[in-house]
Amino acid sequence: RLPVTSGWPATPATTIVVGSAKTLREFDASLTLELAGEHLLPFPREGYCVRVLHGKEAPRVIVAGSDERGVLFGVGGLLRSLHMTKGHVSVRRNLNLSTSPRYSVRGHQLGYRPKSNTYDGWTVAMFDQYVRDLAVFGTNSIELIPPRSDDKPNSPLFTLPPKQMMIEMSRIADAYGLDVSIWYPAMDKDYSDPKTVEFALQEWGEIFKALPRIDAVFVPGGDPGHTEPRYLLALLEKQAQNLRRYHPGATLWVSPQSFDRQWLEEFYAILQHERPAWLAGVVFGPEIRDALPTVRKRVPRQFAIRLYPDITHSLQCQFPVPGWDTAYALTEGREVINPRPEGFANIMRRYLPYTVGTLCYSEGCNDDVNKIVCSSLAWNPEANVIDVLREYSRYFIGEKFAEGFAQGLLALERNWKGPLISNENVETTLEQFQSMENSAPPHVLLNWRFQQGLYRAYYDAYTRRRLLYETGLETQALSRLSKIGRPGSKPVAANARKVRKQSAHEHDPGALMSEAEAILERAQTEPVSRDLRKRILELGEALFQSVRMQLSVERYKAESVSRGANLDTLDTPLTSAPWLRRRFAEIRKLDSTAAQIKALEEILERANPGPGGFYDDLGDVSRQPHLVRGLGGTEDPEFRASALVEFDYPDPFKDQSPISWKRWAGSLFDAPLKMHYSNLDPNFSYKVKVVYSGDEHQIKIRLSCSGNREVHPFIEKPWPPRPLEFDIPPAATSNGELTLTWTRPAGLGHNGRGCQAAEVWLIRR
Numbered sequence: 001r002l003p004v005t006s007g008w009p010a011t012p013a014t015t016i017v018v019g020s021a022k023t024l025r026e027f028d029a030s031l032t033l034e035l036a037g038e039h040l041l042p043f044p045r046e047g048y049c050v051r052v053l054h055g056k057e058a059p060r061v062i063v064a065g066s067d068e069r070g071v072l073f074g075v076g077g078l079l080r081s082l083h084m085t086k087g088h089v090s091v092r093r094n095l096n097l098s099t100s101p102r103y104s105v106r107g108h109q110l111g112y113r114p115k116s117n118t119y120d121g122w123t124v125a126m127f128d129q130y131v132r133d134l135a136v137f138g139t140n141s142i143e144l145i146p147p148r149s150d151d152k153p154n155s156p157l158f159t160l161p162p163k164q165m166m167i168e169m170s171r172i173a174d175a176y177g178l179d180v181s182i183w184y185p186a187m188d189k190d191y192s193d194p195k196t197v198e199f200a201l202q203e204w205g206e207i208f209k210a211l212p213r214i215d216a217v218f219v220p221g222g223d224p225g226h227t228e229p230r231y232l233l234a235l236l237e238k239q240a241q242n243l244r245r246y247h248p249g250a251t252l253w254v255s256p257q258s259f260d261r262q263w264l265e266e267f268y269a270i271l272q273h274e275r276p277a278w279l280a281g282v283v284f285g286p287e288i289r290d291a292l293p294t295v296r297k298r299v300p301r302q303f304a305i306r307l308y309p310d311i312t313h314s315l316q317c318q319f320p321v322p323g324w325d326t327a328y329a330l331t332e333g334r335e336v337i338n339p340r341p342e343g344f345a346n347i348m349r350r351y352l353p354y355t356v357g358t359l360c361y362s363e364g365c366n367d368d369v370n371k372i373v374c375s376s377l378a379w380n381p382e383a384n385v386i387d388v389l390r391e392y393s394r395y396f397i398g399e400k401f402a403e404g405f406a407q408g409l410l411a412l413e414r415n416w417k418g419p420l421i422s423n424e425n426v427e428t429t430l431e432q433f434q435s436m437e438n439s440a441p442p443h444v445l446l447n448w449r450f451q452q453g454l455y456r457a458y459y460d461a462y463t464r465r466r467l468l469y470e471t472g473l474e475t476q477a478l479s480r481l482s483k484i485g486r487p488g489s490k491p492v493a494a495n496a497r498k499v500r501k502q503s504a505h506e507h508d509p510g511a512l513m514s515e516a517e518a519i520l521e522r523a524q525t526e527p528v529s530r531d532l533r534k535r536i537l538e539l540g541e542a543l544f545q546s547v548r549m550q551l552s553v554e555r556y557k558a559e560s561v562s563r564g565a566n567l568d569t570l571d572t573p574l575t576s577a578p579w580l581r582r583r584f585a586e587i588r589k590l591d592s593t594a595a596q597i598k599a600l601e602e603i604l605e606r607a608n609p610g611p612g613g614f615y616d617d618l619g620d621v622s623r624q625p626h627l628v629r630g631l632g633g634t635e636d637p638e639f640r641a642s643a644l645v646e647f648d649y650p651d652p653f654k655d656q657s658p659i660s661w662k663r664w665a666g667s668l669f670d671a672p673l674k675m676h677y678s679n680l681d682p683n684f685s686y687k688v689k690v691v692y693s694g695d696e697h698q699i700k701i702r703l704s705c706s707g708n709r710e711v712h713p714f715i716e717k718p719w720p721p722r723p724l725e726f727d728i729p730p731a732a733t734s735n736g737e738l739t740l741t742w743t744r745p746a747g748l749g750h751n752g753r754g755c756q757a758a759e760v761w762l763i764r765r
Contacts, residue, residue, distance in 0.1 A: 012057035018075060020065045035064055042066060046140065047100025048074030050081065052093060061091060066100070068177050069140060073101075076136035080391040085399050099380065105306055105357025106378040107141025108134060108371050109183060112165045114155035117335050117564030118364030121157035121548030124168045130365075131172050136395065137372045138379040141179040143218070143359050144169055146207050149185055150224035156557045157548065167210055174213035181216040181359060182207070187224045191231045200235060205242050214247040218283050218308070218359075221267075222258025222749070229259070229267040233276065240278040251280035253306060256295075258287045260749030268298045275300060283308045284354075285361060286318040287751045289669050291640055296354045307351055307358040311370040314338050315647055316695060316753075319347060322633025322644075323621045325420035326663045327467045327574045329647035332459060335564035337452045339369035339409045340416075345385045347637045348377035365547060366564055368449060369409055386410070396449050404436050408453055415460045419622045421471065426464045433457035448547035455539040459566070462532040467574045469528040474575040477516035484512055484600050509596035513584045520577045533570065540567045576658045606658075612681060612764035618757055619645050619663025619693075626760075627665055628674035628739075640668055646756065648695065661693045661721050661758050668752035673742040677762060680736045686728045688740065689761040692717040699744050699754030706732040706739050714745060721758065728762075738762070 002016070008028075009015060017024070017031065021042060025032045035049060043049070043066035053060045063078050065071035077097050083090045110127065112119050122130075131142060147153070147162035160168065173180045184204065188196050208214060219236055221227070227235070233254070240252045256267045270276075282299050284292050285308030296305055310318040313334050321328075321340070328336075352358065358378050360371060369392065376388045389406035397405045411429040420426070433454050437445070444450050485507065527533075540556075543549040550558035551567040558565035580603070587599045609615045617623040630642030648662040667673040680686070688711065692701060700714040703726065711726045718724065732738055744755040 014058050014060070016061045016063065016078070018063040018071060020067055020071050024062075024064050031060075031062060032064070035062065043070060043098075044100040045104075046070050046073055047098075048077060049098040050074055050078045050095060051097070052091065052095045054093070059093075061095070070100075072135055072177060073138055073140075076138065079136055080395050083394070083399055101138060101140075101379045102381055103352055103355070103357035103378045105141055105179075105355075105359055106139050106375045107143060107179065107181065107357075107359035108139060108375075109143040109145070109360065109362050110169065111143075111145035111149075111183070111363070112158075112162060112169065113145055113149060114152045114559045115150075115563060116364050117366055117551075117558060118547060118549050120155040121159070121550070123159045124165070124172070126547075127165075127169055128172050131169075131176060131178065133396070134371065134375065135176055135178065137375045137392075139178070139371075139375045141181055141215075141359055142169065142173045143181040143183050144211075145183050146204075148187075148203070149183075150187065152559070155559075157550070163207070163210065166207070167212070170211040170213050179215040180211070180213045181218055182211075182214060184217050184219050185225045186219055186227055186232060186235060191227050191235045197235055197238065201238055201242050204239055205245070208243050208246045214243065214250050216251045216253060216280070217243055218253040218255070218306075220255050220257045220283070220285070221263075223287055223751075226258065229256070229263055229270060233267075233270055233279075237276060237278050252278060253281050253283050254279065255283035255285055255308065256288055257285060258749050258751070259289065261289060261747035263749065264289050271300055271303060272298075275302060279303060281306055281356070284351075286310050287749075289749065289752065291638070292351055292354050304356045305354055307355045308361055309344075309347060309351070309358060309374070310361045311344060311374060312338070312360075312362045312364065312367040316751075319343070319637050320633075320639065320644055320646070321416050323418065324416060324645065324647070325418075325423075325621075326619065326647060326659065327420050327463050328416060328460075330572045330574065330662065331463050331566060331569050333564070333566045333569055334562050335363055335366055336459075336566055337366045337456045339412050339453075339456075341369060341373045341385050341389055341409060342413055343633075343637075344370045344373050345377050345383075346634060348374055349381050350637065352378060352381060364564060365448075365549070366452075368452070397447060398444060401436055401440070401444065401450075404432065405450070405453060408432055408436070408457070412453065412456050412460070415456075419620075420464050421467055423464065426460050430457045430461040446542075446546060448543060448549075451539055451542050451546060452549075455536065455543060458532050458536045458539065459570075462529055462536060462570075463574075465529045465532070466523075466571075470523050470573065470575045470577065473519055473522055474577055474580075477519040477577075477580065478604060480516050480519065481512055481600055482604055484509060484597055484604075507593075509593060509600055510588060512600070513587065517581060517584060520580065523573070523577065536570065537567065574659075576660075579656065579658050582656060607759075607761075609761040609763050612684070613686075614677060614762040616675065616760045617660045617663075618665035618760060619647070619660060621645060624665065626675040626677055626762075628676050638668070641671060643667060643673060646695065646753070648693075657693075657721065661691060664693045664756045664758040666694060666753055666756040667742075668755075669748075670743070670746050671755075673755050673757060675740040675760060677738040677740075678736065680733050680738055681764065682734050682736050684733075685730045685765045686733055686738070687725055687763050687765055688728055689723050689725045689759075689763060690757055691721050691723050691759040692756065693721045693758035694754065694756030696751075696754035696756065697721075699748070701755060701757075702743050704741050704743075705729065706737065708741075711740070723759075723761075727765075 046069045048065040048070045051062045063074040065074045114120050144166050170180050190196050243250050256264050281304035283306050314321045315329055315334050360374050372392050376383050389409050390402050393405035394402035415426050540551040544556045550556040553565045561568050587596050590596050607615050616626050636642045643665050646666050697717045697719045702714045703711040705711050709729045709732050742755050
């Protein structure tokens with residue numbers, strides 16, 4: 001503990017001097033004169049300098065802020081620069097920082113509600129600590145969620161009633177001089193009804209009155225809520241007056257989230273023609289039909305745009321992980337611990353120039369690294385990501401692990417790139433984290449951020465080992481089935497070099513299915529890497545104890561499996577084994593041996609398009625050679641003009657389909673999904689077989705081919721999925737080329753998904 005004084009020490013000593021430019025000038029004008037002489041003063045708002053001055057008697061470390069927030073962020077800059085070990089603290093002799101933020105809004109949503117994977121178990125002290133942690137890295141805004149939202153009213157983990165905690169969180173932010181925003185959904189059914197409006201004014205007014213500080217209110221246009229723009233904006237005009245009764249300087253923001261094309265055009269028209277003075281700006285976040293540059297172009301310049309990026313989800317979200325492996329999607333799931341430093345630095349650099357800053361969407365501390373990256377890049381978009389991670393690791397984990405943990409976070413991001421089965425770096429990442437784990441002192445092992453890194457490293461490696469093992473078992477089981485055949489016939493397996501003499505039971509479908517089932521069953525009876533699994537469970541318990549992460553529904557009271565509870569999906573099957581077992585049970589009920597043999601042959605040949613044909617498993621990035629991918633996730637992080645791979649929510653009970661139906665390629669909003677074939681035989685005609693899977697199966701889909709020839713009109717997708725076959729017009733392939741194009745009905749709103757296909761066979765007729 002360093003002693004604190006309001007004046008110079010009586011005897012010369014190294015001193016840290018902290019204050020605003022104004023207070024430092026009043027304290028000792030020579031300090032500010034020296035800083036000004038180095039062109040470090042004055043600063044823009046929230047800016048600061050940290051400088052080591054070498055005097056005759058003792059060094060002085062000066063932290064000078066342009067204003068009170070500048071002082072706070074200057075202290076954060078110093079803390080991030082310190083090298084701290086037990087009983088010792090130091091800085092570089094030539095430390096000289098002078099910086100101010102590029103963007104005025106740098107914040108994060110901390111929603112105390114059951115849907116959160118972490119926050120609903122936090123105490124006031126835990127929120128206070130987290131707000132301080134964020135402020136050290138330049139965060140200046142905190143966004144709250146009201147007691148009534150699209151969620152259950154209560155959580156078994158609540159430490160305070162929601163309204164009381166909301167008041168406390170507003171007080172905490174105010175104590176640090178940070179802005180307070182509220183994400184306030186307009187969820188009632190009919191805001192064209194004056195009674196509904198009056199109810200909303202009273203309900204919201206009670207919250208506005210209760211909170212000690214509110215600087216902004218953000219109302220999403222959807223998810224939840226679904227109100228036509230003219231009624232929504234009329235409500236918000238009244239709410240703006242309501243808000244300013246209690247917080248005169250507060251601003252009101254709105255997003256066109258989930259609007260269909262008609263409503264979005266109505267929204268633009270109101271802003272362009274009426275120019276409502278009560279509206280501060282527009283928020284750009286998930287489920288907005290138009291891209292950010294278009295929104296900025298269509299919204300009058302008097303209205304600022306604020307970014308509301310989803311940094312907490314990894315699939316079925318605004319910024320899905322590019323090319324994510326199915327094994328990760330089915331196990332680690334939508335709200336996994338997800339450090340994506342390079343990915344979100346790229347997103348911030350691309351999106352922030354259209355905005356006044358960012359206030360990120362979060363459901364818990366699974367995205368903690370992303371929060372720090374986004375705040376840091378909103379402060380300085382040119383910041384080097386590895387330097388941000390080194391400061392993160394040094395400050396939160398400790399000097400000893402600053403480099404190792406920083407590089408480990410980048411390694412975790414690389415674990416998610418490319419097909420998992422061939423990504424041997426996953427094992428290296430685990431070894432690196434285990435090396436740190438083995439040398440870490442107890443206080444580091446109890447650090448929740450360190451535990452999160454370990455959890456992901458172990459989980460990734462365990463999933464890969466299971467994938468290798470279970471894929472091998474499935475291959476063995478199918479190889480055993482390939483011996484099926486009628487007496488005297490050759491085995492189905494075309495690649496068999498030696499055909500051994502068939503024993504009598506090899507013509508018995510029941511016996512072969514039993515043998516195949518026994519092989520598949522080894523995934524449960526002879527499981528792989530139980531030591532890793534045990535450590536994952538231990539770390540799951542540690543994370544609940546340290547930071548209230550709810551990694552299981554039953555044990556830790558997560559709201560649902562998809563809300564970060566990936567301990568419940570730790571052993572989700574990674575192959576089609578459950579589907580095979582179901583099919584075996586159905587095949588055993590067939591009347592004849594011949595019918596059973598035919599059904600087994602169909603399983604073995606299910607991906608075979610026949611001679612001169614083509615097969616694409618569109619949800620497997622290694623088996624989609626004809627998919628037109630577009631720009632890709634780096635250039636197009638929202639996949640607005642790119643094909644994206646999507647997955648089913650992780651659910652251990654959805655085992656009734658082949659693995660290929662649990663993943664698919666899709667496009668968003670009105671963008672088409674395309675496949676292109678070349679070198680086709682123009683002397684033959686073709687047919688296409690397709691499986692329409694996806695999470696938006698109620699949305700119709702249309703297929704056309706080269707020259708806008710219709711293959712089938714808008715149809716409802718069969719549910720459960722099943723293959724459909726359609727003829728391709730011969731003229732479409734007469735030049736040896738073919739483009740298949742899928743679309744959904746134009747102009748729809750919601751999340752933009754629905755144009756989705758899982759498997760495609762192009763079969764020569």
